[in-house]
Each structure stands twice: as C-alpha cells, then as structure tokens.
Amino acid sequence: MKVVKRRNRQMTMERILRAMGDVMAERGTEKAGINAVAERAGVNKVLIYRYFGGWNGLLEAYVQRGFFLSMFNDKFLESVPDNLPAENRSKVWSEYTIQFLREFRARKPSQELIRWEMTHGETELARRLAEYRDRSYKNLVDKLAPYTDFDPIAITSLMVSAVTYMVLTSAQRDHIVDIDLRTEAGWERIETAIRRIYSSLNIALDRENAKKAEVK
Amino acid sequence: MKVVKRRNRQMTMERILRAMGDVMAERGTEKAGINAVAERAGVNKVLIYRYFGGWNGLLEAYVQRGFFLSMFNDKFLESVPDNLPAENRSKVWSEYTIQFLREFRARKPSQELIRWEMTHGETELARRLAEYRDRSYKNLVDKLAPYTDFDPIAITSLMVSAVTYMVLTSAQRDHIVDIDLRTEAGWERIETAIRRIYSSLNIALDRENAKKAEVK
DNA sequence: AGTTGATGTTACCAAGCGGTAACCTTAACG
DNA sequence: CGTTAAGGTTACCGCTTGGTAACATCAACT
Numbered sequence: 477m478k479v480v481k482r483r484n485r486q487m488t489m490e491r492i493l494r495a496m497g498d499v500m501a502e503r504g505t506e507k508a509g510i511n512a513v514a515e516r517a518g519v520n521k522v523l524i525y526r527y528f529g530g531w532n533g534l535l536e537a538y539v540q541r542g543f544f545l546s547m548f549n550d551k552f553l554e555s556v557p558d559n560l561p562a563e564n565r566s567k568v569w570s571e572y573t574i575q576f577l578r579e580f581r582a583r584k585p586s587q588e589l590i591r592w593e594m595t596h597g598e599t600e601l602a603r604r605l606a607e608y609r610d611r612s613y614k615n616l617v618d619k620l621a622p623y624t625d626f627d628p629i630a631i632t633s634l635m636v637s638a639v640t641y642m643v644l645t646s647a648q649r650d651h652i653v654d655i656d657l658r659t660e661a662g663w664e665r666i667e668t669a670i671r672r673i674y675s676s677l678n679i680a681l682d683r684e685n686a687k688k689a690e691v692k
Numbered sequence: 693m694k695v696v697k698r699r700n701r702q703m704t705m706e707r708i709l710r711a712m713g714d715v716m717a718e719r720g721t722e723k724a725g726i727n728a729v730a731e732r733a734g735v736n737k738v739l740i741y742r743y744f745g746g747w748n749g750l751l752e753a754y755v756q757r758g759f760f761l762s763m764f765n766d767k768f769l770e771s772v773p774d775n776l777p778a779e780n781r782s783k784v785w786s787e788y789t790i791q792f793l794r795e796f797r798a799r800k801p802s803q804e805l806i807r808w809e810m811t812h813g814e815t816e817l818a819r820r821l822a823e824y825r826d827r828s829y830k831n832l833v834d835k836l837a838p839y840t841d842f843d844p845i846a847i848t849s850l851m852v853s854a855v856t857y858m859v860l861t862s863a864q865r866d867h868i869v870d871i872d873l874r875t876e877a878g879w880e881r882i883e884t885a886i887r888r889i890y891s892s893l894n895i896a897l898d899r900e901n902a903k904k905a906e907v908k
Numbered sequence: 909a910g911t912t913g914a915t916g917t918t919a920c921c922a923a924g925c926g927g928t929a930a931c932c933t934t935a936a937c938g
Numbered sequence: 939c940g941t942t943a944a945g946g947t948t949a950c951c952g953c954t955t956g957g958t959a960a961c962a963t964c965a966a967c968t
Contacts, residue, residue: 483933483934483935483944483945483946484945485944485945488945488946504811504814505811506811506812509924509925509926510925510926510927511924511925511926519946520946520947520948521926521927522927522928522946522947522948523945523946523947525926525927525928526944526945526946530926530927531926591810591811593864594807594810594811594860594861594864595720595721595722595807595810595811596722597861597863597864597865598720598864602864603864603865606861606864606865610867610868610869613869614869614870617869626885626888627881627884627885627888629869629870629871630871630881630882630884630885631885631888631889633858633868633869633871633882634851634854634855634858634882634885634886634889635850635854637853637854637855637857637858637861637868638850638851638853638854638857639850639853640857641853641854641856641857642849642850642853644810645810645813645822645853647813648809648810648813648814648818648819648822649813649819649822651826652826652849652853653826653829653830653833653845653849654830654845655845655846655849665843665846666846666849666850668843668846669842669843669846669847669850670850672842672843672847672893672896673847673850673889673892673893675896676889676892676893676895676896676897677888677889677892679892679895679896679899680888680891680892680895680896681892683895700915701914701915704915704916725954725955725956726955726956726957727954727955727956735916736916736917736918737956737957738916738917738918738957738958739915739916739917741956741957741958742915742916746956746957747956
C-alpha cells in the first residue's frame, strides 16, 4: 500500500498545477495570480517560487504538461488517412473545425489560457505559447490543404478564429444576436453554419475546376 | 477670440476622455486604470470620480460618445438600397464584413475596449456594452438577411467573430501560420478569403434553389 | 464686496499584488 | 545518533491599485 508522504515534491507540484487549472477556470484570467493559486492549492506560495520560479514558470509548466490544442491537432492528424479523396476534404476540414469547437468548449482552463494570452500579448511567454500552437497547426494545414486555389490557410484560420472567439464570449454572454449560447441547439446552429461554409466552398471550387477543364 | 479658461468642466472632461482613449490604445487593457488615465490627462484623479463616478462611469461615457460599431452599422445600413437584388446580397455581406475589418483595424481604442470586455465579462457593464452592440447588429441582419435557408445570422456571426479575433491578435502577433499580419498583403489574403466564403455560399444556395425548382 | 458653489489639490487609506529572507521541521543517510 | 539538505512556514517588504476626506482656490452673482 502506498503511503502518501506529507513531504513530497512531486505531489505538491501536482497539486499546484491542478490548482492552477482550477483557478483559471473558476475565477477567470483577471483574478488568476500566484497568490490565488497558492491559496487554492493549500500550499505556501514560496513553494511556487521554488519549484516553478514564479508565475511565468508556473504557467509554462502548466501549459507544457497539457495544453490541449497541439495534442488535439496531432491526434486529429493521425486519424486522417493518407490518400484522402479530394471530394472528402471539405468534410475533413469542417470536422476538424467542429471537433476543435467541441473540445475547446469543454476545456475551461484552455479557454482562460487563451484569454490570458490575449491580454498579455506583449510578454515573451504569451508569444511563445502562440507560436507553439501555430506550429502544430501548420503541420495540420500542410498535410491537409485542400482547395489549393482557395487559400486554405486563410480560410481555416478565419474559421478557427471564429470558433475561438465565440467560445470565449460564450463564457460571458448568453447569446449572440439570437443564437443561444447556453443550449446545444444554439451550438448546433453554429456547427451547421461551419459545415455549410466548407461544403459551399467545395461546390464553388468544383464548379471552377469544371470550367477550367471545359476551356481546355 | 476664445479664452481657454483654466477652470472648465467641459474641457476637463474632454481631456479625460481623450486620455482614456490614448491610454487604452497605448498601454493596453491591463494597464488601463483610473490612475493611468488621470496621469495621462494631467488631471487629478479625484475629478474623474466627481465627473464620471469612477471607472465604470468613465468607461461608459467613453463608449457612449463614440463607440464606433453601432454607428458603423447604422451608416452601413443606410448605404444599402432597399430593393436589393438577391444575387447581390452575398456581395453586400462580404462588403460589410470587410469594411468592418478595416474600420476595426484602424481603431485601436475600440480594439482595446473589446479586449477589456473579454476579460471582464462577469461585470454588468461589459454585458451591457455587448448587448448594445448586439442590438445594432441585429438591425442590420434583419434588413439584410440573404440566404434564408442558410442561417445568415449564424454565418455572419461567425465571420464577424473571426474578424474580431484576428484583429485583436494582430496587435500581439506578427503572423498567423504564414499570414503576415503586419502587411497589407496579409490582410488582403484574409479579405479575399472572406469574399470567397460568401460568394461560395451564394453559388451553393443558387444550386440548391435550382434543384428545388427542378423537382417542382 | 462678500457669500457661495463649483473647480482643483494634497494627503491619505486599506487591500492586494509579486517577491524574498529567514526561519522551523522532517526524512534520509552514514 | 547526528548531520544535512530538502520540504514547508512565518513574516515581512515595496509597490500599485481604487477610493475618499479635507482643504485650497477661483469665478460668478447679488
């Protein structure tokens, strides 16, 4: 039987990191701070300085051990077959966007992390985190780029931005215009809109290609 | 000739409000605060409390006298002819989105206001501001709704969200994936993507309508 | 001229923040 | 057993924040 030692660095660090997530999720970006985390973890804040070297180190450690997006991208990438028929690509993109939407919605701490980033963009750390996500995201795009003529990077960046913003605001507002953000029905409207956009793009692209072929 | 009085409430309030915009634009959301504004305006902070009743009142006054989006919506709405041919509607929507993009990019204080809102969503004030924008936005949608089957509200909300998020991040990052946010070329890619999305939707909708007609 | 009320200033407060020095306390080791 | 170093705690610091009370000053009007 395992004895829980009272003096155990591993355990303490774990508790701090957990508290970090909790605090971010519960109290929001603004109130997140070393003091709040320490209090929440039931741990002396000095330990945070010792183990993580302060707020930045803590945040970094927190991100490193579980920032979901890069993992999510990698996982998604795996699930995509290598030789994907062109006509299915729009579906893959909309599936990616929608899965991202769902995962992001489900992860409060990740949302708050992004929110934090948005108000601390001048800091080196915030930039690095964004950069990190960007890379993993680029991997995905490189392998999946479908509508070559349609600047898939720009389009998907727009879609991901849209989803990001909507999820973030949903934590603060009940609705956008007449879209109810508290109900699944509201989010289904959004998901449907996403699918429609991608499928329309595909249709339009097909038509353009058909025209080109005709000219030849 | 007009004499500038040293004791002049109007003037002082004006200076405070200007300073408010400057501070928001320059130092960002985080550092914006009563103290910073007072210092910047070269005015004693007590006056802010007297004239505006504190931070909330100041913010509200600031917004009320010039929050651009509702005005922008109204202006745009005026410019749209009443009997708009259906085939031009996608163009109107993309024009709206793109003009919004440009205006929003040009207005640093407005950006910072939104950023502030994102981190203070729990407050009553933030909610009210959002609500205010929403109403003016809904007016627009009501009058313009084109693709009736395509849930134009959801689609345009997505697009506006996308633009909002991208502009906000552009203040902090040089690029998204390989889109250079510092150059006009980068933003043109985004504008093009927006146009493509709307026009594709139109094409897809046309095709669907054609099919329906065929069945009849 | 003198009262009065608006305008502007000084000085202060409590609370919260990030951060650190110095101190105990325990586990593990020879 | 006793030393040692890591784990954990106490108490403090300086700084900034939002907020207020009390005082000084000027302009206008009877």
